[in-house]
Amino acid sequence: MNSSSDTFEQFLSDIKQVVNYFKKNHQINYSPVKIYTHLDADGLSSGAILGKALYREEIAFQMTVIKQLEREEIQNIVAQSEEFGNFIIFSDFGSGQYLALKELLKNPFIILDHHLPQKIANKEEFDALEQIYLSTKEWHINPYFYGFNGSIEVSGAGMCYYFAKVLNEENKDLSAIAMIGANGDVQNQGPNKSFTGINSKILEDAKECNLIEIVDDINFSPIRPLNEALAYSSDINLPGLSGDINKSLKFLKKLGIIMEKTDGKIKTLLDLNQSEKQKITSGIIEYASLKLDIEPYEILNNLIVNRYLLTKEEPGTDLHDINEFSNLLNACGRSNNASIGIAIAMGDREKALKQARENLKAYKKTLSEALLWVKEKDIIKELDYIQYFYGEDKISDTIIGTVCSMLIYDESKIIKKSKPIVGYAKRKGTGIYKLSARAHESIVQKGVNLSEAIRDALQQTNLNALGGGHPPAAGTTVPINKIEQFLDNMSAVIQNQLEK
The missing domain is CATH 3.90.1640.30 (inorganic pyrophosphatase (n-terminal core))
Known part of the structure; x- marks a missing residue:
């Protein structure tokens, strides 16, 4: 070109x-x-x-x-x-x-x-x-x-x-919707979760239209109870606090944070003033540096990030933050309610929004149960250069890729980040598996390209299916009777990629 x-x-x-x-x-x-x-x-x-x-x-x-x-x-x-x-x-x-x-x-x-x-x-x-x-x-x-x-x-x-x-x-004025889509594909990969490339130009359009405001904030969910937001932050790993809402609650109270609102409910990040946020930031940095021997700058890079707020949406709702908005849309699409998600993105704030929130609640429960099942059943199997699992009747083909992504960033060490994780689930009423693969950025930088690997493995397995995606995330479909051969071929392809 x-x-x-x-x-x-x-x-x-x-x-x-x-x-x-x-x-x-x-x-x-x-x-x-x-x-x-x-x-x-x-x-x-x-x-x-x-x-x-x-x-x-x-x-x-x-x-x-x-x-x-x-x-x-x-x-x-x-x-x-x-x-x-x-x-x-x-x-x-x-x-x-x-x-x-x-x-x-x-x-x-x-x-x-x-x-x-x-x-x-x-x-x-x-x-x-x-x-x-x-x-x-x-x-x-x-x-x-x-x-x-x-x-x-x-x-x-x-x-x-x-x-x-x-x-x-x-x-x-549709630029804000484009940024919701970019966030949904986790493209905020720049410093402090910023957007780069063409996304940065779209973001400028959204700012010029007064549709998006960017603020520096703690990297928690802004709408979950504060102790849950700390315990389940996907980007901040604090052994002793992460995954434990009770210990997180005690930690926050020890910092002097008044946790209950006047109505008795636990505060969210949105309920805090700047002084309270500073207490939490300092407390986490101290905890990480003294108890976990983590350098302050390392934790700070993940702790304070850009938050993208949709100025036309009501503060404190799941539509105000583009991350929460994209989560809502994803839940709609993956729970067979895509039309509801599109209606919301196009502006419907009545019946569709209520249904979408119900979908999101059920979707989160489904994902949580799926991840717990994978952890408890010890179903991860290994080949030389990939690891894989079968979703059986517990994980549907619409969420198998999401579960793979969750495993990549899960801190339980149930999988090895040095190998791609492959998950597959039977598509109802067919003789095929929907297969998804994910790779940690550390091995993508070493040469792993899942889009290429899946296409090469399909060819070597003599399958006419279409497949591909991106280097860190890709998928395809594989006949049930060909899955073992495909996985063997994919492992060999990954080996070749790493040895180039």
Whole structure:
């Protein structure tokens, strides 16, 4: 790809071409535009952005949320498109399946995705990326074409945001939804949980529209009871406090924090003044340095972070903080209530929000039970270069990837962070497993690329399934009778990656 293509300006120029392609072709047979999007928080945010943008243009649309854009799903889409003749938008997936879409779909379509394109292992494969870019740029936008890292620098919602913004500048007010999507994909990987790359530009749009305020705050959930927020903070590991709400409560009281509100309920982070927050910060640093021999700067890097607040939402609610908002959307998508999540992201604050909160409560309980089951049953098995587990009838295919992510960052040491963790669960009514893999950043930096590993293992197992994702997180489907062979092949692929 020529050097000008590796720029944000070229990215915007190509977005304009894709928008023009859409404008010229979306009225095919006067059928509604068909949007297909993913079920996670980023996918639902993507769908909400596209839905609002098309609604404002008075363009009829239908939206379908699916688990993954697998070959069988593509065949269903092809059959429906041939019958109804819809223009199709694929958001938050499509790049990993672009060859199948290009081959099978007769109707015009566009792809707005941030995952590694099919047959591409990493962003350094410049020649291969250029070939895909040149052959698909009229209808395919992907950050890797321009030198941006789709794992951390822009989400699917971010790609949809720029499509919407070019379609109509007034859609700049959808920037906050794009940041919710980026947060849902845990892309706040900069210092103090900041956003980088294209995400930082979207964030500037949101700030210019007075939609997001950034504050420095303690890295706790702002809405959970304070002792629970300390005990279950995923980024702060304090042996003796982490995982124990009673010891955390005693610790906070010892610091002089009055824990109860006038109504008898335990305070949350939002109920504290600056002086109380400073007491907690100093207390945690002292605890970490004296009892755990952790350098103060090490704990401080994880303790004080950027918090992104949605200024139009009510303070103290689960919609005020983009992290809590994205958790709500993710729970909706993964509990078969994606339409509720999209409705909330598009602005519904009545019945849909009440249902979403019930979903979130049930979803958290399901995840907690799943993680506890994995820990208690000692089901993690090992090959030379991967570790894996089967979800049996306890973990569904919609949450198997989330459980893998939780295990990567869990401090119980039930898994080894030196090996990728692979989880698989049977998809109901089929003879296949949904398989998800996660890798800790420390081994990704050593060369582990799960997107590449899964695609190579599929090929070596002679499977025609589609798979991929990002270097630290990827997935696919595998026939039940092929799972052992696939895992063996994947372990060998990881070995080759580490030995390069």
